[in-house]
Structures are given as structure tokens and as C-alpha cells.
Amino acid sequence: MSIITAVVDTAPLLSALILDYARRNTPARSESILSRSQMADYLKHDQKRQTAFMRFFDGIPVILTTSHVIGELQGLQTLKDEYQRGFWLNAMRWLSTKRLDERLVKLLDLHQEETWRPAVCEVGPPDAGLVTLARQVGCFSEEKPLLTDDRRTLYPLARRQQVYCQIVEDLVL
């Protein structure tokens, strides 16, 4: 079953943006981009897996995420100067082809909800916000998953909230 839309966590989104930027460049620049970037360990130095990872994301027509996630990207990406400029220009271009739907999940809205108030305290606003968004848009099946590589925190929280959550690393072998 193919994915119609997916809510995407920071780490896989960052990896997708770095890899998309790299694959649009020449081999020499691509190597520079990848060597200066932080991305998931399972993707480093494995071009077959990188290709599979991007094919997986190419197959997702719409990406949803929260403004928290978008805000986290700049703090996590490690490219500088011209590379950073290229990264963001490419990221915006790619996300527009993915019809990025960026939603604001407000901290004080989470505070209003009995369920989310302890979740914020436990895992922080970005993860609590992602699970909230996943529930709001109906991520309860394979067609609409919440995608993450965070097995430790986000994945168990999402499953407890009946959200259909998948670990990207397990999907792109």
C-alpha cells in the first residue's frame, strides 16, 4: 500500500533534505555535502541505502510536519556558507514539490489537554507536537504514517496514542 501523506519527524526530514541536495549535484560536490553533513548513521557511506531512502520519499506525495520540526532543522544541519545557502534553496524547492504542509502546534494548546501536558514534560514540545499533529490528521494506517527514526522516545509515545508510526530505517533496507 502506498503512502498518501506522511507526518515526518526531524531526523528523517533532515536526511532527506541533505540527500536530495547531494543527489542534485556533481559527484565531487555531493561528496563535500555529505562529508560536511550530519545524518542518520545507517545512511552514511551507503549509496544504495541513500538511493532507497530517497526513492521512498519520492513516493510520498505530501509531507506534513510541525513548525517545531522546521525550526529544529537549522540547528541540526552542519553546512556553512555557500553550502548552507544551497541546502536551504534546495530544501525549499524540494519541499514545495512535496507540497509541504507545515502546521503550528502551539505549546499552550498542548497545555490545555490533559493527555499532552505530561507528554510535553516527558519528551518535549516537538515530539508531543508531532504526535498531536499525527492524531489530528488521522495517522492511523499504513497510508498515513508518522515517520521517525526515534525508537526511544517518539515511537513508543506515538504507539501509546494509537498513531501508526514507522521507523524509516526499517523501511529502506
Next chain:
Amino acid sequence: MNKKSSSRKKVQAIGPRIVRAWFDTVINPLLDGLEKEQWWLARQNWTWEVQPPGLESIHRVQAYVNRDNLDHFTQHYPNVVRAIEEHDKQRDLLLQRCQELQNAIAGSKELLDLYQRFTTVEALAEVGTTIEKLFSGYTQEQRLHILAKYIVNHTGELPDFYLIAPLWNKHRQEFLALLELPAIRPTSEAADKAGAAMRRSVDKLISLIKEVRQKLAEEHDVPFREPGGVVAQYYT
């Protein structure tokens, strides 16, 4: 007599700690960078880039090393200074030649013809891609410049990872044949000549630096690399 004692004094000033620092911040990072340069140059891939114009993986020596330690190191090895100057001079010349070749190819009617022929909806469908996938957000002029840089770099077959691979791999020979056009050939040959000179200067610098490293290691009982030591990094 005076000259001799001053020279001995200089040598005596170098001990294992300085040698270690030279290895970690000058010699090894430089060798790592030069060996990468050698790899690309052996493939006649000049790592030319348009935006911003430059050679992606062929740098001036200063880019690889700690400059203060380089200054200290070269005070003791003037022959290395000459080889570094030659390397950097050849690098600047290659950069200039690549820029000229880029302009000649990107501005040619023949590249435009190939672009128009190979990027119709049908032609791209045949290789399983679309113009949006390849060049979304770029003007036609930018697209021609993108193709031209792959030609300047004599780019080989590309793995599936690269979005341009279906187009490039299918028509690579025709794109590269542009280098043989009478209007482009002299510029292309000038770039090849600069690339060959660059390669010679890299080979020479590598061999010289390795020779110095060997001597320093044996004289001061310092291993080339410390287990878990400093990993190569760019200083700019």
C-alpha cells in the same frame, strides 16, 4: 661556521611534540587532501563547479592545513614551499581554464541543440524521468550551465543516486563529443593541459611531503598517525 651552528640550532628546536603537531595539522591533512585531488585528476575530473565558480575538491594548500603550523613547517623546508607554490599556481590556472571551457560549452549552439533534443517529454520518459525532476526551478540558461559543468569535468557514468543519471548516462558520449568541436577543442585542450600539469604538481608535492614525513618520523620516533588521532579536516 656561524651559518652551520644556526642551522643546527633550528633542527634542535624541533622535537617530537612539534613533529606530532606538524603531522596532525599540516602533513597528514595535506596528504589526505592531495590524495583526493590525485583521485579526481586521474579521472580528468577537475571538480569544476559553476555556483560559486571553483574547483570543489582541488584547493590551495592553505585550505587543508593549520596555517600557523604550515608557516613553521615551511620555515624548515624551503623546497616544500616551492612545491606548494607550484601546486597553487597550477590550481589557479586550471580554475581559469575550466571557467573558459564552461563558457565555451554553455554558450554553444550545439549544447542547446542537444539539450532541446534530449529533454523533450518523450525523450525523458524513455529514460524514466521528467524535466521537473531534473531541473525544477532552474532557467534554461542555468540548465545549460549544469550540463556544461558535467562536460567540463569529463563526468563518467553516474550511479542511480544522482537525479541527472538517467539523462547523463544515456547521452554522455554525445555530450562529451562537444569537447571535440572545432570551436571548443582548443579551450578543451588547454584545460586538459592545465589538468595534466596540475596532476604532476600534486604527484610531486605528495612525494616530497611523504619523504619529509618519513625522515621526521624516523629522526624523532614519531608515528605517522596516532591511533584515534586527529581526523582530516578542512581549515577553511
